[in-house]
Amino acid sequence: MKDYLDPINSVGMPELTDSGIALEFLLSVKTGVRTLSIALTETASPTLQKIFKTQLEVMIELYFEISELMMKKDWLKPYDLDKQKELDIRSAENAISIAKLDLFPENMNRKGLFPTPPKKEK
DSSP states (O other), X not given: OOOTTSGGGGTTHHHHHHHHHHHHHHHHHHHHHHHHHHHHHHOXXXXXXXXXXXXXXXXXXXXXXXXXXXXXTXXXXXXXXXXXXXXXXXXXXHHHHHHTOXXXXXXXXXXXXXXXXXXXXX
């Protein structure tokens, strides 16, 4: 991508952003499950144990909801490692191309460019 300010380069960006946010959310929930599991095993209070168990069940359910959404949208392929590897490589390549962007180009004039990308032909 040579000119990130050109709206044509934003085609597909919302889905990339959504998949990235979903992955980060999934990983955060997974960390929460791990942390709650540790807290549950280390508390002696029956009241806290009950609260932690309830929260753990909610977090596990949320984890499965997020992963099902990601699988439905083809953002996660846990049962096909070759396809998941392709997704991961594509994500890494996107991250590298974003890191290489010239954030301060000499020509910042975008006069005449429209903010909406062209519609895909069906």
